Amino acid sequence: APARDWFQSAVVYQIYPRSFADSNGDGIGDLRGIISRLDYLHRLGVDVVWLSPIYTSPQDDNGYDISDYRNVDPIFGTLEDLRELTDGLHARGMKLVMDLVVNHTSDEHPWFVESRSSTDNPKRDWYWWRPPREAAADGTGAGPGAAPNNWGSAFSGPAWEFDQATGEYYLHIFSRKQPDLNWENPQVRAAVYEMMNWWLDRGVDGFRMDVINFISKNTALPDGPIAAGMLHGDGSPFYIGGPRIHEFLQEMHREVFAGRPGPLLTVGEMPGVTVDEAVLFTDPERAEVDMVFQFEHVALDQEDGNKWRPKKLKLTDLKKTLGHWQTGLAERGWNSLYWGNHDQARAVSRFGDDGQYRELSAKMLAGILHLHRGTPYVYQGEELGMTNMTFGTISDYRDIEVLNHHREATTHLGHTDAEVLAALAPLNRDNARTPVQWDASRHAGFTTGSPWIAVNPNANHINAAAQVEDPDSVYSFYRKVIELRHTEPLVSHGDFTMLLPRDEHVYAFVRSLPDTRLLVLGNFSGQDQEVTLDDADVPLAWGSAELVLGNYPAEAAPRLHLRPWELKVLRAG
Ligand code: TEU
Ligand code: CA
Numbered sequence: 001a002p003a004r005d006w007f008q009s010a011v012v013y014q015i016y017p018r019s020f021a022d023s024n025g026d027g028i029g030d031l032r033g034i035i036s037r038l039d040y041l042h043r044l045g046v047d048v049v050w051l052s053p054i055y056t057s058p059q060d061d062n063g064y065d066i067s068d069y070r071n072v073d074p075i076f077g078t079l080e081d082l083r084e085l086t087d088g089l090h091a092r093g094m095k096l097v098m099d100l101v102v103n104h105t106s107d108e109h110p111w112f113v114e115s116r117s118s119t120d121n122p123k124r125d126w127y128w129w130r131p132p133r134e135a136a137a138d139g140t141g142a143g144p145g146a147a148p149n150n151w152g153s154a155f156s157g158p159a160w161e162f163d164q165a166t167g168e169y170y171l172h173i174f175s176r177k178q179p180d181l182n183w184e185n186p187q188v189r190a191a192v193y194e195m196m197n198w199w200l201d202r203g204v205d206g207f208r209m210d211v212i213n214f215i216s217k218n219t220a221l222p223d224g225p226i227a228a229g230m231l232h233g234d235g236s237p238f239y240i241g242g243p244r245i246h247e248f249l250q251e252m253h254r255e256v257f258a259g260r261p262g263p264l265l266t267v268g269e270m271p272g273v274t275v276d277e278a279v280l281f282t283d284p285e286r287a288e289v290d291m292v293f294q295f296e297h298v299a300l301d302q303e304d305g306n307k308w309r310p311k312k313l314k315l316t317d318l319k320k321t322l323g324h325w326q327t328g329l330a331e332r333g334w335n336s337l338y339w340g341n342h343d344q345a346r347a348v349s350r351f352g353d354d355g356q357y358r359e360l361s362a363k364m365l366a367g368i369l370h371l372h373r374g375t376p377y378v379y380q381g382e383e384l385g386m387t388n389m390t391f392g393t394i395s396d397y398r399d400i401e402v403l404n405h406h407r408e409a410t411t412h413l414g415h416t417d418a419e420v421l422a423a424l425a426p427l428n429r430d431n432a433r434t435p436v437q438w439d440a441s442r443h444a445g446f447t448t449g450s451p452w453i454a455v456n457p458n459a460n461h462i463n464a465a466a467q468v469e470d471p472d473s474v475y476s477f478y479r480k481v482i483e484l485r486h487t488e489p490l491v492s493h494g495d496f497t498m499l500l501p502r503d504e505h506v507y508a509f510v511r512s513l514p515d516t517r518l519l520v521l522g523n524f525s526g527q528d529q530e531v532t533l534d535d536a537d538v539p540l541a542w543g544s545a546e547l548v549l550g551n552y553p554a555e556a557a558p559r560l561h562l563r564p565w566e567l568k569v570l571r572a573g
Contacts, residue, residue, distance in 0.1 A: 006263045007048075007263070007265055007290060007291075007334075007375050008334070008375070008492045008493060009485055009486055009491075009492035009493075010047035010048055010265075010375055010485075011045070011046045011047055011048070011370070011375070011376050011377075011378065011482045011485055012046065012047070012048040012049070012050050012097070012265075012375060012376070012377045012378070013041060013044065013046040013048070013049050013050070013377075013378045013380070014049075014050045014052065014341055014342070014377055014378065014379045014380060015034060015049055015050070015051050015052065015380055016029075016052045016062075016342040016379075016380060016432075016433060017029050017030065017031065017033075017034065017051060017052060017054050017063075017076055018052075018062055018063070018433070018452065019380070019433050019434065019435045019436060019446075019453070020033055020034055020037070020380055020435075020436050021033030021034060021036060021037050021436065021438065021446060022435075022446055022447035022448075022449065022451075023035075023036060025447060025448040025449035026075070026447075026449055027447050027449040027450045027451045027452045028075050028076075028447075028452050029076075029435070029436075029446070029447075030075065030076045030077050030081075031054065031072065031076050031077035031078075031081035031082055031084075031085050032077055032081055034051075034085055035081070035084055035085050035088055038085075038088045038089065038092060039092075040464065040468070041092075041094065042092040042093075042094065043468065043479070044378075044383060044475070044478060044479055044482065045479055045482040045483055045486070046094065046378065046482060047093075047094060047095065048094060048095045048096075048097055048205070048206075048265060049089055049094055049095070049096055049097065050097040050098075050099070050208045050267075050377070051096065051097070051098055051099065052099050052342055053066060053099045053101055054072050054073060054076040054077075054082065055067075055068060055069055055070075055071065055072065055073060055101075056068035056071045056072070056073045056074075057073050057106060058106055058108050058177060059073070059075070060106070060175050060177040060178070060400060061155075061174060061175055061177070061178060061400055062342075062399075062433075063099075064099075064101050064174070064178070064210060065101075065104070065105070065106040065107075065174075065175065065177050065178045066101055066105055066106055066109065067105070067106040067108040067109045067110075068109070068110075069195045070195060070198060083202075086202075086203050086204065090203070095205035095206070095265065096203075096204050096205050097204070097205055097206040097207060097208055097265050097267075098199060098204050098206075098207055098208070099207070099208050099210060100196065100207035100208065100209045100210060100212075101210040102181060102192045102209070102210070102212075102215070103173070103180060103181065103210060103211045103212065103214045103215050104172065104173070104174060104178040104179055104180045104181060105178070105179065105181060106177055106178065107176070107177045107178070107179055108177070111123055111126055111127075111181075111191075112126075112127060112179050115127050115129075115179075116163055116165060116166065116170070117165070118165075118166060119166050119168070125182060125185050126181060126182055126185055126187070126188050127170050127171070127179045127180065127181060127182055128170060128171035128179075128180050128182055128217070128221075129166075129168045129169070129170050130148035130160075130168060130169050130170075130171075130221070131148070131167070131168050131169075132146060132147070132148070132162070132167070132168070132169065133146045133147065133148050133149070147159075147160035147162075147169055148160055148169055148171075148221060149221050149222065149223050149224075149233065149235065150223045150224060150226065150232055150233030150235075151171075151173075151221075151223075151224055151232060151233050151234070151235030152230065152231065152232025152233060152234070152235070153172060153173060153174060153175065153176075153232075154173055154174050154401070155174055155175045155400055155401050155404045155405075156401075156404035156405050156407070156408040157176075157232075157404065157408065158232055159171055159172055159173055159232070159235060160172070161176040161179075171221075173211075173214060173235070173239065175400055175404075180214075180217075181215070183215045183216060183217075183244070183248055184217075184219060184244075189248065189251065189252075189255075190255075192252075193251075193252060193255040193256050196252070196256045197255075197256055200256065200260060200264070205263075205264055205265060206264040206265035206266050206267075207265075207266055207267075208267050208269060209266065209267065209268045209269060209289065210269050211269055211270075211271060212249070212268040212269060212270065212289075213240055213241050213245055213268065213270040213271070213272070213273055213277075213281075213292075214239050214240060214242075214271075215242075215245065215248055216239075216241075216242030216243055216244040216245040216247075216248055217238060217239045217242050218238040218239070218242055218243065220238075221235075221238065222238055224236070224237060224238065225237075227304060229413070231408070231412055231413070236271075236272055240271065240272040240273075241270075241272070241273065241277055246280060246281075246286070246288060249268070249281065249288040249289060250286065250287060250288055253287045253288060253289075254287075257287075258287065265290055266289040266290045266291075267289060267290060267291050267292065267293060267336055267375075268281060268288075268289040268291075268292045268293070269292075269293045270292045270293060270294065270295075271295045272295065273292055273294050273295070275294075275324060275325055275328035275329070276328070278292050278294060278325075278328065278329060278333060279328060279329060279332050279333045281333070282329065282332075282333035282334050283332045283333050285332075290334060291333075291334045291335065291336040291374070291375060292336065293336050293338065293341075294325060294336075296321045296324075296325070297318060297321045297322055297325075298344055300313055300314070300317045300318060300321060301313040301350070301426075301427070302427065307424075307427040307428075308405060308409070308420075308423050308424055308427075309423065310423070310426045310427055313350075313351070314504065315503070315504050315505065315506075315507065315524050316501065316502060316503070316504055318351075318507075319498060319500075319501055319507060320501065322372065322498075323498035323501070323509075326372060326373055326374075326496040326498065327496075329374075330373070330495065330496065334374065334375065335372070335373060335374030335375070336374055336375050336376075336377060337369050337370070337372050337374040337375065337376040337377065338369070338376070338377040338379070339351060339365060339369055339379075339382065340379045340382055340432055341377070341379045341432065342379070342429065342432055342433060343429050343432070344379075344427075344429070344432060345388055345426060345427050345428075345431045345432065346381075346382070346386055346387050346388045346431055346432055347362070347365055347379075347382050348361055348362040348365065348382075348385050348386075348387055349387045349388035349426075349431070350388075350426070350427075351365055351524075352364065352365050352524075352565065353526060353565060354387040354388065356526070357526055357564055357565045358385055358387065358462075359385055359473075359474055360551055360552075360564065360565040360566070361565040362382075362385035362474045362477075363474055363477040363551035363567060364522045364523065364524075364551055364565050364566065364567040365522075366382075366383075366474075366477060366478055366481050367477075367481055367520065367522065367549060367551065367567040367569060368507050368520065368522040368567065370481040370482070370484070370485060370491070371481070371484070371491055371509075371511065371518065371520045371569065372496065372509075373493075373494065373495070373496045373511070376485070378478065378482075379432065380436050381432075381436050381437065382478075383474065383475050383478040384436075384437060384462060384463065384464055384467055384474055384475055385462060385474040386434075386436075386437060386456065386462060387456065387458060387462070388425075388426070388431040389430065389431050389434045389454070389456050390425075391425070391430065391454070393421075394406050394417070394420075394421065396454060397428070397430050398430055398433070398452065398453045399428065399429045399430045399433065401428075401429055402424055402428045402429065402430060405420070405424065406420050406421075406424070430453060433453055434453055434454060434455060434456045435447070435451050435453070435455050436464070437455070437456065437458075437459035437462055437463040437464065438463060438464045438465060439459075439463050439464065439465035439466075440459065440460050440461070440463055440465065440466070443455050444456075444459035444463060445463070445464075445465070472553070477551065480549060481549070484548070484549065488518075488548075489513060490511045490512070490513055490516060490517070490518045490571075491511065491518070493513065494511035494512050494513050494517075494518065495511065495512045495513070496509060496510075496511055497509060497510045497511075497512065499533065499534075500531075500533075505523060505524055505525040505527070505529050506521060506522065506523055506524070506529050506531055506562065507520075507521070507522040507524055508520065508521050508522070508531065508533075515573055516571065516572070516573040517571070517572050517573050518548065518569060518570065518571055519542050519545065519568075519569070519570045519571075519572070520567075520568075520569050521560075521562060521566075521567070521568045521569075521570075522562075522566075522567050523562035523563070523564065523565055523566045523567075524565070525564065525565070526564045526565065527564060528561065528562065528563055528564065529561075529562045530560065530561055530562075531560040531561070531562060532560070533560065542559060542560065542570055542572060544559075545559070545570035545571055545572040546570065546571045546572075547559075547568065547569070547570055548569045548570065548571045549567070549568075549569040550566070550567060550568050550569065551565070551566060551567045552566055
C-alpha cells in the first residue's frame, strides 16, 4: 500500500502533559508521568500520541509560548525523559507527534530578546515591529501613540504591545508574551526548518502545527471590522490563509519532510480554514500537510463564533457541516476528526448528555466520530467519558484566555461577575484541562501533591481504574471503535454518504465499498427514535443486516428503532 495509507487506518491520542499524570508530586503532569501510563495507551490501541508542548517556556499559555525549541521545560522533565518516552512508544508500536508552535515564540525566547534590543538589531525583522500610528486619516480612532492597527488579541485587549526601549509596537495575535514571528524573513523560516529537522533526526514522527494558517500575514496590516459589542477590530481576514501560506508550507515540506523515509504525520491546526482551502492544504500532490484541524463544527453552538455567547447546537447544523467536510475531501485530501481537545469543552458535555446518559452518549459519540472517513483524534479523558468542570469563582480558573476575558468584560464592557461566569462556563478551555481521572483516590491518582487546577469531583465514579477491565465501560468501547478502524476497510477506506439531513435527533450515514456497506445510526436525544430510511438512498435490507457495534447491552428493539442515545452500526452486503 502507498505510504500515505497508514494514517487512514490510524487513531491519534492527544496528551496535554500538564494535566495527564504527575510523577513527582509538584502538582503538574510531566513526562515521567506519561511514561508510567504507556501500557494504558497501548491497551487502548491508539497508533500515535500527539504531545502538547513540553518545551522550555514561561508557561504564560501553558507551553504554547516557547523560549527554547530544543529543550524540555524542567516542570515536565528532561531531554533524557523525552528520549525514554519516545523509545517506550516506539517499542509498543506507537508514534510520537510533537506540537510545533512557530506562528509565535515566547517574548523570553533569545530571538525576541535580541529583536527588541534595538531597531537595528539583525533580528529586529524576525518579528512584526511597527512605529506608533500618527492620526488616523479620517480623524477617527487612533491618535499619536496609538497602535499600528485596531486588531484585537485572541486573549482580549489589543494585538499590539508598546515597547518602551525602542518606542515601537510588536504584534501578538495571542498574549503579549507570544510575539508573532515574521515569516516574510527567510532567516526565520530557515531557523524553524532547522529546528524541525533536529527533532525528526531525534526520532519524532511528525508535528501538529499550531495555528499554522496564521503564519502568512497581509503585510499592509490593515484595520479589521469591529463587531457589535467588541472593543477591537478583527484582524483575522488579514492573517488567516494569507497570500504566501501555501508557498511557506510547500517550502517547509521540501526543506523538512521530503525524502525522509517516514512514515511521518503532519497536521495543521487551522482556525477559520474552509473546505476549499483544506483541499489545497491536504492534496498529496501539492505536498503541504497530511490533514488539517478545521473549526467549523466547534463554532456551531455559539453566536457569531464568539465562545462567550453560547447557544444550543442544532443537530442538522452539525450534520450539514461535517457532511460538507466529508464531501469536500472525498476525492482529494483527507479529514481529521475530533470532538474535543485542550481548547474545547468536553465532548460528552457539549454534544452528548453528561447526566443520566453520560456513558451511553459518550459511546455513541465515539462511534459516530470514528466511523467517519478521516483520522480520529481522542483527547485525554474522552475515552473515560470525562465531563466539563463546574468551577466556582474566577480564582478557580487558570487559563489566560478566561482570566483576560473576565477582566475585560467586567471592567471595559460593564458586565457583572455573575454574568461573565455564567457565559463562560460551557465553552471555556479549563473544562478540558482538569487532571485525568486515574482512580477514586485523593486527587484522582493524578498527583500526590496539590494539583495546579482542581480535579473534577466526579472522579470518585468516573475514572480509569473503574473502566479499564470493565468490558462495558466507555474505555472498552473506545478500544472497540479503534480496533474497527484497524480491521474494517469500510471504516478506513469506504466512501461516505450522509442520510437524513433534516432529522433533528438522528445522525445517520453509510460507508460503502463496492460489495459491502456499513449503516451508522446515532440517537442524539434522550427519547426513542424510529428511523425511516429512504429506499432510494439505501437499497439494502438493513432490517436483516448484521449488528457490528452498539452501545446497548442486548438488542431487544427492532433494527431501525433507537433507544435514548443509542448507537447502531449495521453491516450489509
Ligand atoms: O489554538 C489556536 C486557536 O485558535 C484556538 O483554538 C484558541 O484556543 C482560540 O483562539 C481561543 O479562543 C492554539 C492552541 O491550541 C492553543 O492552546 C493556544 O493557546 C493558541 O494556539 C496559541 O498558541
Ligand atoms: Ca510533576
